[in-house]
Amino acid sequence: MEKKIVPYERKTHYYETDRMAIIHHSNYIRWFEEARTDFLEQVGFSYEKMEKIGVSLPVLGASCEYIHFLQFNDQISIRLKIKNFSGLRMTIYYEVINKANGNISAVGETKHCFVNHEMKPIRLKRDYPEIYQLFENYTEK
Amino acid sequence: MEKKIVPYERKTHYYETDRMAIIHHSNYIRWFEEARTDFLEQVGFSYEKMEKIGVSLPVLGASCEYIHFLQFNDQISIRLKIKNFSGLRMTIYYEVINKANGNISAVGETKHCFVNHEMKPIRLKRDYPEIYQLFENYTEK
Amino acid sequence: MEKKIVPYERKTHYYETDRMAIIHHSNYIRWFEEARTDFLEQVGFSYEKMEKIGVSLPVLGASCEYIHFLQFNDQISIRLKIKNFSGLRMTIYYEVINKANGNISAVGETKHCFVNHEMKPIRLKRDYPEIYQLFENYTEK
Amino acid sequence: MEKKIVPYERKTHYYETDRMAIIHHSNYIRWFEEARTDFLEQVGFSYEKMEKIGVSLPVLGASCEYIHFLQFNDQISIRLKIKNFSGLRMTIYYEVINKANGNISAVGETKHCFVNHEMKPIRLKRDYPEIYQLFENYTEK
Numbered sequence: 001m002e003k004k005i006v007p008y009e010r011k012t013h014y015y016e017t018d019r020m021a022i023i024h025h026s027n028y029i030r031w032f033e034e035a036r037t038d039f040l041e042q043v044g045f046s047y048e049k050m051e052k053i054g055v056s057l058p059v060l061g062a063s064c065e066y067i068h069f070l071q072f073n074d075q076i077s078i079r080l081k082i083k084n085f086s087g088l089r090m091t092i093y094y095e096v097i098n099k100a101n102g103n104i105s106a107v108g109e110t111k112h113c114f115v116n117h118e119m120k121p122i123r124l125k126r127d128y129p130e131i132y133q134l135f136e137n138y139t140e141k
Numbered sequence: 142m143e144k145k146i147v148p149y150e151r152k153t154h155y156y157e158t159d160r161m162a163i164i165h166h167s168n169y170i171r172w173f174e175e176a177r178t179d180f181l182e183q184v185g186f187s188y189e190k191m192e193k194i195g196v197s198l199p200v201l202g203a204s205c206e207y208i209h210f211l212q213f214n215d216q217i218s219i220r221l222k223i224k225n226f227s228g229l230r231m232t233i234y235y236e237v238i239n240k241a242n243g244n245i246s247a248v249g250e251t252k253h254c255f256v257n258h259e260m261k262p263i264r265l266k267r268d269y270p271e272i273y274q275l276f277e278n279y280t281e282k
Numbered sequence: 283m284e285k286k287i288v289p290y291e292r293k294t295h296y297y298e299t300d301r302m303a304i305i306h307h308s309n310y311i312r313w314f315e316e317a318r319t320d321f322l323e324q325v326g327f328s329y330e331k332m333e334k335i336g337v338s339l340p341v342l343g344a345s346c347e348y349i350h351f352l353q354f355n356d357q358i359s360i361r362l363k364i365k366n367f368s369g370l371r372m373t374i375y376y377e378v379i380n381k382a383n384g385n386i387s388a389v390g391e392t393k394h395c396f397v398n399h400e401m402k403p404i405r406l407k408r409d410y411p412e413i414y415q416l417f418e419n420y421t422e423k
Numbered sequence: 424m425e426k427k428i429v430p431y432e433r434k435t436h437y438y439e440t441d442r443m444a445i446i447h448h449s450n451y452i453r454w455f456e457e458a459r460t461d462f463l464e465q466v467g468f469s470y471e472k473m474e475k476i477g478v479s480l481p482v483l484g485a486s487c488e489y490i491h492f493l494q495f496n497d498q499i500s501i502r503l504k505i506k507n508f509s510g511l512r513m514t515i516y517y518e519v520i521n522k523a524n525g526n527i528s529a530v531g532e533t534k535h536c537f538v539n540h541e542m543k544p545i546r547l548k549r550d551y552p553e554i555y556q557l558f559e560n561y562t563e564k
Binding site: 010013014015024030034037047048071072 | 294295296297312315317321329330354355
């Protein structure tokens with residue numbers, strides 16, 4: 001049975017603000033990475049495990065829509081969902097929530113493929129059925 | 142007649158690399174902003190002019206597709222196009238070129254609206270016809 | 283009686299690494315700011331309080347000595363001490379610890395003055411004796 | 424005879440500003456690296472050459488004193504000097520100038536040693552006398 005995923009939380013940093021006194025839009029792409037690292041560890045595919053078996057998840061694309069801006073010291077919570085997982089590729093979907101009011105601050109996606117150390121594509125289902133199952137369990141149907 | 146736009150050029154920085162020895166994907170979103178600032182200055186809508194008349198261009202969305210990775214000290218050239226300009230909103234399209242081989246390293250888009258100092262939407266055609274024309278001249282038909 | 287300060291902790295992020303597969307040295311200066319924000323909140327001088335009374339702490343200088351490098355996903359702990367507090371100026375001293383082995387990864391300092399909204403220097407002892415006492419309590423003798 | 428070094432120049436970026444509408448102090452440490460890369464290339468010790476012979480220059484320490492703040496789109500010029508060059512270690516000194524008014528915005532230093540690919544210290548005078556001479560020529564007496 002799949003484990004319940006805890007959203008990734010942290011405060012925004014002063015150095016992430018810009019001259020409009022809001023969080024600069026580029027930081028959301030970095031937060032997606034922080035949340036993804038945390039999420040992958042929770043589903044059982046930690047960075048250490050990825051390193052050990054020689055699989056990595058390069059970013060093929062990233063996008064973000066900005067809905068309500070954030071300010072310095074806001075507590076945020078990021079929820080993730082896996083979409084379109086094929087064992088070759090997957091899309092991760094993100095929602096950035098402002099904890100103070102529950103507003104969705106931004107939504108976004110990153111697209112990934114699975115590659116080995118030589119950057120060659122991997123078929124998880126065939127090569128790593130156990131990891132395939134991990135992701136399959138957490139993929140939105 | 143519209144002026145020819147010079148692509149934005151610079152080298153990648155060491156601090157923009159990551160542990161894969163490639164440029165971290167989040168930096169492209171920042172480069173889009175650098176190139177946009179330069180582009181707007183070339184079309185006659187410099188940051189100083191925007192400040193003076195109290196118009197700004199918040200980012201509503203940003204996306205990037207990564208095609209060929211870049212490394213430290215690569216010389217890049219960024220070409221921009223305005224798309225879907227309505228006087229209320231516009232999309233800017235970006236191509237990041239690796240100058241050494243001419244490869245398209247990445248393509249992306251940012252979506253913007255025009256607002257005044259109170260963050261209220263502006264209708265350029267009605268309120269600033271001269272600026273409307275500037276953007277209209279550079280919009281891809 | 284003064285409250286015991288809890289060190290600031292977090293993991294290093296992937297986007298903070300560089301092509302040597304270590305954390306880029308510039309990030310430590312940013313971590314000092316994160317730890318300082320957390321520390322000031324703990325001593326009773328939160329960012330919200332600073333905003334309310336109109337006092338801020340610009341950075342006059344920053345320095346860092348790098349002792350043992352850090353890698354992606356390392357858990358770090360940052361301890362702070364106030365030094366040379368005069369009510370006009372102060373120095374904050376930082377130690378970045380690698381939690382896995384207890385090694386001191388880096389030490390550093392930031393120098394600050396106290397200013398009001400017009401960026402004019404403030405004498406805390408005279409103008410804000412209560413805040414003067416807060417800092418005095420936590421200053422290394 | 425030694426070549427005259429051209430200062431490193433560029434504009435500040437929007438994403439380098441913070442909520443005080445000034446350039447965030449951490450960016451100066453990154454600019455020092457940009458200016459250093461450019462400087463080393465000018466003295467004849469480019470990144471490509473370093474890679475080829477397997478010598479690198481890790482940062483042992485970095486510091487910056489902030490004198491006059493900078494804002495978005497300011498044109499800056501960074502001048503470098505080598506100090507305390509011993510063939511084992513060296514200090515690089517930086518001055519960040521605001522081109523619009525000639526003000527010194529900040530001064531700083533970075534400390535380095537010379538190491539090989541295994542991160543073992545190198546004695547330039549003995550192992551690479553030609554490179555030793557390059558640095559010696561540009562060291563402030």
